[in-house]
Amino acid sequence: MAGSEKRFSIGYALAPKKQQSFIQLSLINLAKERGIDLIKIDADKRLIDQGPFDCVLHKLYGDDWKNQLKEFSVENPNALIMDSPEAIERLHNRISMLQVVSELKIGAEREATFGIPKQIVIYDAKTLLDPCSWEGLKFPVIAKPLVADGSAKSHKMSLVFNRDGVSKLKPPIVLQEFVNHGGVIFKVYVAGEYVQCVKRKSLPDVTEDKLESLEGSLTFSQVSNLTANEKSDDKYYKMMHLEDAEMPPQSLINEISKGLREAMNLHLFNFDVIRDSSVGNQYLIIDINYFPGYAKMPQYETILTNFFWDILHKKDSIIDDDLTNEGNKSDDSGKISTRRRSFDDGSRKCVTNIVSEDGDGS
Ligand SMILES: Nc1ncnc2c1ncn2[C@@H]1O[C@H](COP(=O)(O)OP(=O)(O)OP(=O)(O)O)[C@@H](O)[C@H]1O
Ligand SMILES: O=P(O)(O)O[C@H]1[C@H](O)[C@H](O)[C@H](OP(=O)(O)O)[C@@H](OP(=O)(O)O)[C@@H]1O
Ligand SMILES: [Mg+2]
Ligand SMILES: [Mg+2]
Secondary structure, three states: OOOOOOOEEEEEEEOHHHHHHHOOHHHHHHHHHOOEEEEEOOOOOOHHHOOOOOEEEEEOOOHHHHHHHHHHHHHOOOOEEEOOHHHHHHHHEHHHHHHHHHOOOOOOOOOOEEEOOOEEEEOOHHHHOOHHHHOOOOOOEEEEEOEOOOOHHHHEEEEEOOHHHHHHOOOOEEEEEOOOOOOEEEEEEEEOOEEEEEEEEOOOOOOHHHHOOOOOEEEEEOOOOOOOOOOOOOHHHHHOOHHHOOOOOHHHHHHHHHHHHHHHOOOEEEEEEEEOOOOOOEEEEEEEEEOOOHHHOOOHHHHHHHHHHHHHHOHHHHHHHHHHOOOOOOOOOOOOOOOEEEOOOOOOOOEEEEEOOOOOEO
16 A cells, blocks of 8 residues: 555454454454554543544443443544444344344345244243243244343353253243254355355254154254364264355345345344255344454455455445434334245345355355
């Protein structure tokens, strides 16, 4: 980059573990070459007293931090906040999180459909123990904490095989039908216009005949977080073979990524997709995460630096969008929600790089 060109500064505010995994020297150096300085925000000082920053990149929570971001935005109306706390909050509730998928407006297409698994929310023990409240669901179901706030507790799940397993659950929870998907999950990373789909190992299928014989439930946490080259002695991991799994259609991934980005007013997220083995061309979105583990992505430095460059050079239009963006209202009513949508032929432009876990195109 020529010495005379303007330099940009991005202040980052991340938890120590996140900073360690995401702010690698390779990212700092590549961004620096492109005229972008990544600067750590000092947690012991007020944000407003630091900077100046063209953008604040963050994954912190709590009212004090939200107020600091607001105070900073008022003083620095031309600075970007990636991403707005209001937009992130939708993902902290597993009902409102997936509601946005059901509301996506995507055109018709023959070959494939997408949606979310059938699920209900259970707020209290009384409702949980009333079989009528979950009679619409088919076992096995996954019990997920309703709150998805990044705590270890919010990732603690149970696979419930039959009624015996229900009584041990602790509301508030979402009961989501477990859909057999061949033990492979597709994680779609989105950073603005950049999309990358990778394969990860998932839970194995549960066959009908086993359901009654299996003990009530088993608990697990974040079974799909390890990349193919991070070994695990977990017995499920040893059973799965990622290389055989076919990737989802690129146009489907494009359409959903674009739709979610616009509907949620978020730039930094990933979503988990499984292919329903009983149908074959039906894809279900089961989880959406703000600011995920980008460093696990092949070539993450290039993708994130391109993203930073894009947003810093398009800053004004992004700020206008944020100011006008209503975002969809969402609620966490207990209704069973299942919708099957089809999607466009994906002719719209979107930078997508579909790679398998080991980085080869496929
Ligand atoms: N409805 C479902 N059907 C089949 N498998 C599922 C379903 N929901 C979750 N899983 C399995 O459980 C894993 C964890 O579920 P989920 O992604 O919702 O949890 P999480 O704690 O939010 O995970 P992450 O670390 O991705 O944030 C998934 O990666 C997948 O392997
Ligand atoms: O394998 P991925 O990148 O999906 O793992 C993510 C995970 O999906 C969540 O985004 C985690 O964040 P929380 O939901 O807030 O716990 C990420 O943890 P983080 O410490 O990197 O933020 C995982 O990397
Ligand atoms: Mg997930
Ligand atoms: Mg998640």
